[in-house]
Structures are given as structure tokens and as C-alpha cells.
Amino acid sequence: MKLLIKNGRLIDPANNLDGFYDLIIEDGLVKEIKPKGLIKDTDAESIDAGGMIVCPGFIDMHVHLREPGFEYKETVETGTFAAVNGGFTSVVCMANTNPVNDNASVTKYILDKSREKAYCNVYPVGALSKGLKGEELAEYGELREGGCVALSDDGRAIINSRFMRRAMEYARTFGLPVISHCEDTNLSNGGLMNEGYLSTRLGLRGIPKISESIMVFRDICISELTGCHLHIAHVSTQESVELIRYAKSKGLPVTAETAPHYFCLTEKAVIEYNTYAKVNPPLRTDEDVDAIKEALKDGTIDVIATDHAPHSIQEKDVEFEAAASGISGLETALPLSLTLVREGYLTIRELIEKFTTNPARILRIPEGSLSPGSVANIVVFDPEVEWTIERDKFKSLGKNTPFHGCKVRGKALYTIVKGRIVYEDRKG
Amino acid sequence: MKSLKFMKKHLLGIENLTPDEIMTIIETAEALKEITQRDIKKVPTLRGKTIALLFFEPSTRTRVSFEIAAKWMSADTISLTSSGSSIAKGETFLDTTKNIEAMKPDVIVVRHSVSGFPHFISKKVRIPVINAGDGAHEHPTQALLDLLTVKEKKGRIDGLTVTIIGDITHSRVARSDIFAFTKMGSEVRVAGPMTMIPPGIERMGAKVFYDVKEAVKGADVIIMLRLQLERQGGLFFSTLREYSKFFGLSPSLLNEAKEDVIIMHPGPINRGVEISTEVADGPYSVILDQVTNGIAIRMAVLYLLCTGGKFEVTD
Numbered sequence: 001m002k003l004l005i006k007n008g009r010l011i012d013p014a015n016n017l018d019g020f021y022d023l024i025i026e027d028g029l030v031k032e033i034k035p036k037g038l039i040k041d042t043d044a045e046s047i048d049a050g051g052m053i054v055c056p057g058f059i060d061m062h063v064h065l066r067e068p069g070f071e072y073k074e075t076v077e078t079g080t081f082a083a084v085n086g087g088f089t090s091v092v093c094m095a096n097t098n099p100v101n102d103n104a105s106v107t108k109y110i111l112d113k114s115r116e117k118a119y120c121n122v123y124p125v126g127a128l129s130k131g132l133k134g135e136e137l138a139e140y141g142e143l144r145e146g147g148c149v150a151l152s153d154d155g156r157a158i159i160n161s162r163f164m165r166r167a168m169e170y171a172r173t174f175g176l177p178v179i180s181h182c183e184d185t186n187l188s189n190g191g192l193m194n195e196g197y198l199s200t201r202l203g204l205r206g207i208p209k210i211s212e213s214i215m216v217f218r219d220i221c222i223s224e225l226t227g228c229h230l231h232i233a234h235v236s237t238q239e240s241v242e243l244i245r246y247a248k249s250k251g252l253p254v255t256a257e258t259a260p261h262y263f264c265l266t267e268k269a270v271i272e273y274n275t276y277a278k279v280n281p282p283l284r285t286d287e288d289v290d291a292i293k294e295a296l297k298d299g300t301i302d303v304i305a306t307d308h309a310p311h312s313i314q315e316k317d318v319e320f321e322a323a324a325s326g327i328s329g330l331e332t333a334l335p336l337s338l339t340l341v342r343e344g345y346l347t348i349r350e351l352i353e354k355f356t357t358n359p360a361r362i363l364r365i366p367e368g369s370l371s372p373g374s375v376a377n378i379v380v381f382d383p384e385v386e387w388t389i390e391r392d393k394f395k396s397l398g399k400n401t402p403f404h405g406c407k408v409r410g411k412a413l414y415t416i417v418k419g420r421i422v423y424e425d426r427k428g
Numbered sequence: 429m430k431s432l433k434f435m436k437k438h439l440l441g442i443e444n445l446t447p448d449e450i451m452t453i454i455e456t457a458e459a460l461k462e463i464t465q466r467d468i469k470k471v472p473t474l475r476g477k478t479i480a481l482l483f484f485e486p487s488t489r490t491r492v493s494f495e496i497a498a499k500w501m502s503a504d505t506i507s508l509t510s511s512g513s514s515i516a517k518g519e520t521f522l523d524t525t526k527n528i529e530a531m532k533p534d535v536i537v538v539r540h541s542v543s544g545f546p547h548f549i550s551k552k553v554r555i556p557v558i559n560a561g562d563g564a565h566e567h568p569t570q571a572l573l574d575l576l577t578v579k580e581k582k583g584r585i586d587g588l589t590v591t592i593i594g595d596i597t598h599s600r601v602a603r604s605d606i607f608a609f610t611k612m613g614s615e616v617r618v619a620g621p622m623t624m625i626p627p628g629i630e631r632m633g634a635k636v637f638y639d640v641k642e643a644v645k646g647a648d649v650i651i652m653l654r655l656q657l658e659r660q661g662g663l664f665f666s667t668l669r670e671y672s673k674f675f676g677l678s679p680s681l682l683n684e685a686k687e688d689v690i691i692m693h694p695g696p697i698n699r700g701v702e703i704s705t706e707v708a709d710g711p712y713s714v715i716l717d718q719v720t721n722g723i724a725i726r727m728a729v730l731y732l733l734c735t736g737g738k739f740e741v742t743d
Contacts, residue, residue, distance in 0.1 A: 197628025201443075203543035203565030203600060206627070273544035319521065321542040321563070 002026050003419065004041055008049025008380060012056060013353045014369030023054060025376040028419030032372055047414055047421075049380050053348065056368050057089025057120070057377035057415065058355040060330060062154070062179075062233060062257060062305035065091070065122070068109060069098025074310040074397045076110065077117035082308070082330040082396035084119045084423035087412030089377035090367050091120060091308075091330075092359075095127040096155040102127035102138040104146030111147050119422045120415075121377065123365060125179065128153045128167045134160055137167060140174045149363045152179035154233055159185060161218060168228035177229035177255075177362060182215035182240070183281065192321060194267040194282045202273070204320065207282050213239035220247040223254055231362055232256040234307050236281040238291035245300045255362050256295075257303035260336035261327055261402070263292045269402050275316045275323035276402040279309070297345045302358040304351075306333045310398020328398035332389055334381060335408035341383075342409075348383065380414040387411055432456055434737040438550045438557045439729055441566035442607040450611060454576050456728035456739045457721070463500055464723055474503035477734050480533035481507045483560070484521060485541040489695055489719065490560050490569070494537050497726035503734070506533065521545065522552060529553045534734050538562075543600075556733040564598050570694050571604035573725040575612060577718050578649055581690050586613025591643045591685075592634075593675060594653030594702055595624040595664065601694045605651060606634045619643035620675055623664045640675055647685040652677050652693045655702045668701055677703045682712065690714045 003025040010021040010033065020036040024044060032039065060083060066074035074082075076093075083091045093110065095101035101110065107124050114122035126143030130136040132153045140151060151171050158164045158180070171178045188211040193199050195206025216232055220243060223230035232244060235258045247254040266285055269277035277283055295301040309326025316323050337355070340346045346354070360368030367377060389406045391399040415423040432452045442450070463469055479498040483491050491507070498505045508528065510516065515524055521540065529536065535556045538546050543563030550557040561567040579585055590609045596602045596618045609616045610633035618629060619637040630636060637643035644650055655671060665671045682689065691703075691713045699705045708715060732739060 195627055197631045200626040200628045201603070201632060203563050203603060205564075273547050317522075319540070319542045319548050320544045 001419065002041060002044035003416070003421070004039060004044040004046040005049050005054050005378070005380060006039070006046055007036060008052045008054035010054040010370070011349055011352050012370040013349055013357050014056070015371055017370070018349055023370065025416070025419045028376055030370050030372050030374050030376045033370060047380060052380050052382050052413060054378065054380050055352045056356040056370055057379045057417065058087050058334070059090040059092070059359040059367055060088045060306050060308065060333070061092040061303060061359040061363060062259070063091040063093050063308040063330065064096065064310065065093040066310060067097065067113060068106070072312055072397070075117070076113045076122065078395060078397045079308070079310070079330070080118040080120045080122065082394060084415040084417065085395045085412065086330040086332070087334050087379040087381055087415055088330060089120045089379065089415060089417045090123060090365070092123045092125055092149060092363065094154045095125050095152060096132060100127050100132050101125070102130050104139065104142040107143060107146035107148055120417045121367070123147070123149045123363065125150045125152050125154070127151070128158065128178065129163065132156045134158050134163055137170055140170055140176060144174050144176055148176070149365055150177045150179050150231070152181065152233070154179060154181045157181050157183040157185050157215065161222070164219065165222050165226065168222050168226040168230070172226055172228040177231050179231045179233050180215070180219045181233050182212050182219060184211045184214050187211035187214070191282070192278065193270050194284050196267070196285065198267050198271070202270070209237040209239055209284065212237050212281055213243060216240045216243045220252065220254055223247070224250070224252050227253065229253040229255070234259050234262065234281055235292065235295070235301060236262045236284050236288060238288045241291045241295040241300055245295070248300060255302045256300065257305040258292050258296070258301050259305060259307045259329060260333050261329070263289055263296070264336050264339065265402060273320040274402065275318065275320055276400055276404070278320065278323050278325050279327050280325040293340065293343070293345045296340060296354065302354065302362065304333065304337050304354045305359070306330055310396050311400045312397070313399060316400050326400065327402065328394060328396050328400045330396060331394050332401060332403050332408070334412060335410040336403070338383055338410040376416055376419040378416040379412050381410060381412045383410045385409065385411050430740070432739045434732040439568055439733065440546050440550060440557065440559045442568045442571050442604045442611070443566065445611070447611050450572070450575065450608065453572055453725065453728050453732065454579060456732060457572070457576055457724040459739070460727045460731065461721070461724035463727070464720060469500045470502060471500065472502050473731060474498065474501040474734055477503040478533040479503050479505045479730060480528050480536045481505055482525060482528060482536060482538045483508065484510045484515065485539050485561070487539055487561070489722070490539065493719070493722040494560065494726050497723050497730055501727055501731065503730065506531070522549065525549050525553065529555060535730060558729060558733065561600055563600065564603070565600050566604045567600040568604050569722070569725055569729060570601050571608035572729070573718055573722040574605055574651065574692060575608050576721045576725055577692065577714055578690070580717070580721070581714060582648060585609065588614045588648040589617065589646055590614045590649040590651065591617045591619060591647040592651045592653065593619045593640055593643065593677065595655060595659065596620055596629060596653070597624045597626045598656060598659070599653050602653060603632070606632050617643050617647070621665055641681065641684055644681060644685045647689055650677065650685060650689060650691050652691065652703045654694065654696060655698055657698065672701050676701060677707050679704065679706050679710070682707065692718055695719070
């Protein structure tokens, strides 16, 4: 079984490659990369990637697959189908399932399900605390043995600083990074959107920006104390960016991610009580968007992850206060992120790094490169093709996007996992 | 004859009304107010129309006011509250609302404890929706009756200084009043402890004061807001005693205001908390006039939305 990808612009940051190269896959592995036209293999199936970019498959290190427990929102099967539709070949799934992924038997369930149903690679995140309650440590050693690549109570904030300290010490013992959802819930206090003039005008309880940055700083301090690798999830504010920049300048083991909605939208998206723009942390202001773009540019933010949070329509088509928080992000991330390239914040190579080598390095997973001999996880995308986001065409069960109806540019055309084409955009 | 026009389908808030639209409602109310003074308070204007009153949050004054307004114009009313309805059985608010709509009322009047609820259902039903108060967002008919009361007592609205005192953060009345009075040319001040002044309120056109004495200096109108007693313990103020001392309206504080100041309050009042009994029952208080004007405003709003927005008055 051979597959030749030819005529494309191949970008493989891990091997410092950017140019017109052909790539051949054999038995699920990258066999060889040679300058365009130099691989003569007549019996291989081939993809003509003329005008397209060929790069390592994207890794989304922040996804809610919802299974087990919330299969009406998403399943391993539908979530990973959405992933490959968006150009992702690996997803990292959060622990806030039911039951919570706080022990190796749940991890095993997710990985068994993935072997049976998933379109792409699935890497589970184990919970920091039993039941996400922030009280007792979960079994980090067994979670690691079971296949978890990081620890997080994402969706729930750790309020108790002593717990966070012990969790990071215990996580370091097993060499696992801690992904922190930074939110002082006493400050956000059931808030529904960013706090400011707009929340006042709409009469919606606000979430102040400091509810995020206070916890970012606390966790940076704990990372410094413990030496544990801290990864800050879904950065949404300018102040958080400044604190992470400070941590990195001190050489602390701190990394960070943001999601496309935090650099494509502001709080103005919730005017008219648009529940599709309700997300936690909330959409912020123009100044925050600018700061996040700058942070992506200067490397303060390492990774773009979607925080893919699928919900059913009946959880969104309700009054704003009752609506679930979250955005279905896997199928819109690539075109939304390409705006950073068009606006001059990132080169296309830097963008690919934020989707491939950087998350692979943080999670220490064998992904994100096209080195000969490595497993062939590859995306072929057209960076220019224009299309309209239509939520009803999502492969995800979560149709909850604030970008419905938006005209965007850039689309994955072929997604290859372990050497097999698992997704092909037939309109290509 | 003068023809008044109001072409909006819904009344969701003051924010999206023009000064002309506001004046249309007030002038319509002024014409209809005469009915409230008759011996037999019934006109056939809305005979055959049905008004659905959906009060998903408890209310006495506003609900009764809408009901009387509808009945005096010969409309039929159906009234629903959360506790006695299928909401208690787990039906969603939207499903309840759509079921009521299927019973073919001509207008829905809705109150809800969450901001934006009337806006949400206005996109889901085909008939006009009147906001009777949504969360901490807007209470447009209250602001309109406040305007009517001020216009009646002062002869004008523009050029006046209006001071709103109390829990601005949680008050839909404050927001609607700020929009209403600034649109009509008044200067609006808000005053209270910083815990009760929401961020960005200046951008809505209000001047912020933490010192109530300063805030009432030279005021033509003082609007006191009800202190929601359940807020105690929510870290918004220390004790009722201290709140009353620094932010309550006492006779001595009135000396700072204009001589002909009027005192308003949307009710229900907490005597001895935000307003002393002497002031509430005193000569400057127009609190009960507000209640009567509320009926006139609601007659006007129901009339304009039930009949396609036209009203003829004789000059």
C-alpha cells in the first residue's frame, strides 16, 4: 500500500523543510521525501497537491470528545470525524466526561473506543483531581501508564492553592504536564460574559479579566516552586499574556495555548444575546485580541488549540443565562487561524508549528513531523480556497459555532492518518 | 388632529427607541390617561384583542397595571406565572411561551429574571412582545411612566438633572431610566457605593457619584431604587443600618436638591432603608402618581402594538 503526494509545497518545521517536495508513504510510514518530480513510483496511488500545502497533520491539544457520558453532544467517532475534516490527525481529549477520566479504567475505555471508532489518533488527558472536585489527587502514575499524556481538571478551576501545589509536585514525579484552566471562580461568580460596558448595557453578570490573570500568576508561582511543566489553557486576556511572557523570560517551564475565537472575535459577538458566542473564558476586547496576536507572533503563546466544546442545539437555543458555554471549533480552526498569516502576524511555517511541533513537544508525543520512518500523519490543505462556514455541514454533533455563515479561506483537502486517507474534500 | 405613529413591532427596551418614538408613547398615554379619571373606566378600543401576561418572575405592580390597562380598553387577558404553570413540571420557558402563542393572543407581555429573555422569544414568536422587565437589563414601561410623571410635574424633561440612587448594578429600572432620560435631554447622575455601580456605566451617559450628598445637589428629580434585601451577604454593602445612613434618602438630604425636587421610586419601597417614611409620604413624593401613570403608559403601549402603531389625538 503506497501513496504518493506530489507537486505540493511541503512544510515540515521539525526537519526545517519548506519547498516543493514529493512524499511517498509505504505501509503507513513516511518512506521518502524528494524534490518535486524525483520520486518515480508508477504503482503508487497519488494525490496531486499542486497549489496546496503538505505538512504534518495538525494536533489539537484541547478537545472535548464528551464520551463517555455525553454522547448526545459528541462521541469519539463524530469528534474525530470532525477533527479530520478540519485537518487534525491527533486530538487530545479532556477528562470532564462522565465518569470522569480520573483512573486508568476510564482511560482504557476511551482508548478502546478510539481503536474501534476513531478517524484519527486520540490522546487522553487524565484528571488532576478525583471527580474534578479539587479535593483528592487522581492516580497520575496509573493514568500515565494507561496512556494519558497530561493532567487537567479543564472546565473546572482549581481554587485551592495547596491542592494545586501538591498536584503539580505529584505530576512532576510522573513527568506529566499540568494543563490549567485558570479562573478564580469566586471572582467570575457565575458571570456570563466579559465584564465591562457591554455587560453593564446588556444586564449580564460580568467575568472580570483578573479572574483569569490572578490564577495564571498563581500557577506560574507554583510552577516555579515545583518545577512542574505548566501549560495554560485558552488564554483570553492581555494580562495573562504579560504574565506568561514574564514566566518565559525567567526560563520557567511554562507554555500556553489560545483558541481561534480569542483572536477572531470580541465580546461584541454576544450583542443580541447570541448564545453561540457564550464561551468560558469569555470573548474579550479589541485590546486583548491584539495582545493575543502579538503573543502568538513573539512565541509567548506556543499553541493554537480549539477548546472544541460541542453542545446540542437545545443547550444553546435557550435564554442566554441558561445556555451552555462553548464553541465547536475543530472544523473552523484552520481558516480562522490562516487570518494570522494574511495579517502578517505569523508565517505559514510558524502557524504550522503552533498546530504541530509545539503541541507535540509539550505533550512529548511522537507526532508533528514528516521524518522518514515516522507514522504518516499528514494534512494537505488549500490555504486560499474560499468557502462559507455552515454549521449543518459539520461532522461534529456540536453545531454550536458563532462563525455560521462567515466566508473564510483555507480548507483541509486530504487528511491522512497512519498512511490512510481518512478524509477527502471531494469538491476540492 | 395630530397623528402619532409607532412603527416598531416589539417594545423590548428603551435603548433602541428614538426620542420621537418615546414622545409618541408619552403623548398617547397623556390622551388615554383621561380614561383613568372617569367614573366608568371602560372603552371599547381593544375589544376582541387578547393580551397574554407571562410573568415568569414575581410581580405585583407591573402585572396588575398591565391587566388593568388591558381591561379598561376591553381586551381580554390571560395571566401565567412560573409556579402555577407547566414550568413547574419542567417545561422550558420557550415551550411554554410557544404554547401560549398557539392559543392566539395578540400581544405577549413578558417578565423574566434573566436578561435578554424577551429578545430571545421575540425571535421565536410571530406576535408583538412587550418587555415587562428582564433580569438586570431593561424595564421600558417603568422608564416611560417615569418620563410621563416628570413631564407632568415639571412641564418638560430636557434640561433637568435626574439623580438615581441605589443598587445600579442589579437594576433594570436604572438602565432603562438612563437611556430614557438622556435621550430626552436630561442630565443623569447615578449614586451608590462602588460595589453597586457597574463598570462602564459612564459610557451609557450617566455621571457617577459615590457621595449621595454631591449627587443630589441641584437635582430636579431623585429616583430611589429598592435595595434588594437578599443582596445583604453578597458583599455589596455591610449592614442595612450603614446603607440607610449613607445612601438612604432622608429629609436633611433633600435640602441639597432643588426646592421643587420630586422624589420617585419604582416600588416596592423599604421604609427606613433606602427611603425614610417622612420622605416617602412627604410633599415631594410622587410615588403614587407614578403608579397611576403606569396604567396610562401601559394602555398606550398595548394600544400602539395591538393596532399597528397609529393614534389620533385632538390638539
